[in-house]
Amino acid sequence: MIWFDRPFRRGWALYSNSAPIRPQNQNRYFIISQASLAIFLIFMLLCFFSNHAQAQCSNSVKLGCGVYTQCFERYCPCSADKNYFTNYGKRYCEKFIGRNDWSTQGVAWRDKTLLCLQEAIIPKLDLDHPEKCDCSKMKDFAFQTHISCYSQNTASICRLPASDWSKIIQTIDTADLLDAYGAKQMLGIVNVCIGQQAGDIGNDIKEKWKQAKEKLSNIIK
Structure with a gap:
């Protein structure tokens, strides 16, 4: 018992002889800890909302048109006359997907074209500052992507049979x-x-x- 007690008391004496933490120091450490915790929580919230926004703007496995309202309209809110996403993008996305009389080539072209059009918009969105979106420039850019997306080397409108061309003209x-x-x-x-x-x-x-x-x-x- 004595053999264990002496080292313990010696250690306690060394600890007790060290400079005590004064109340004002304790308050300072407490304030620093609070500030660090607040910064950490803000960082985590920003990460959460950023990931949430990215999830809303990512395409689902199944081809669809929900991204126009869930993402594009939310992160680029525009008035009716300048709202490409509602007036054109979503409307024709639903029209083209709604047709079930495409040829095999036509289905491949439609699906790749729609994905191309949607994926082209996402990098142009400012997820942190949607209010900064320039609706006129976004509309111009979106229409410019039609040419390249419609005529991709892997699925070009130029190589579709006449029956699919007829359906495209009927749909628009x-x-x-x-x-x-x-x-x-x-x-x-x-x-x-x-x-x-x-x-x-x-x-x-x-x-x-x-x-x-x-x-x-x-x-x-």
Whole structure:
């Protein structure tokens, strides 16, 4: 018992001889601890909301149109006349998915095109400051992506059979085809198709493409 007691008392004496923690120091340490805890909690909340926002903006395994309202409209809120996401994106997403009479090529083109259009928007969103979104610029950018997404090398509108072309024209409202935005994207697609199909089409088809370009150019003017 004595053998254990002496080292214990010696250790206690060393501890008791050390400088005591004064009350003001204790308060300072307590304040620092509170500040550190507050910073940590704020950091965790920011991470949570950031991850939550990213989850809302990630595409689901099943192709769908929910991202337009769950993500795009939320992080780029726009008035009715400038709201591309409601007026165009979501509306045509639902229309194209709603059709079940596509060819095998048509289904592949539709699915890859819709995903391309949605994935192009996400990097343009400021998830931390949605109020900074410029609706006019976002609308212009979204329409610009139509040309590249419609004519991807792996699934191009230019290589679809005539039956799918007919369905596309039936699905898109005439007013949207012939307004300035529609005419520009159609003209861009015609130019791409001429390049992609240059070696596969005859002179008569090329002449029709040329006529289509002229008509579209006149609409844009």
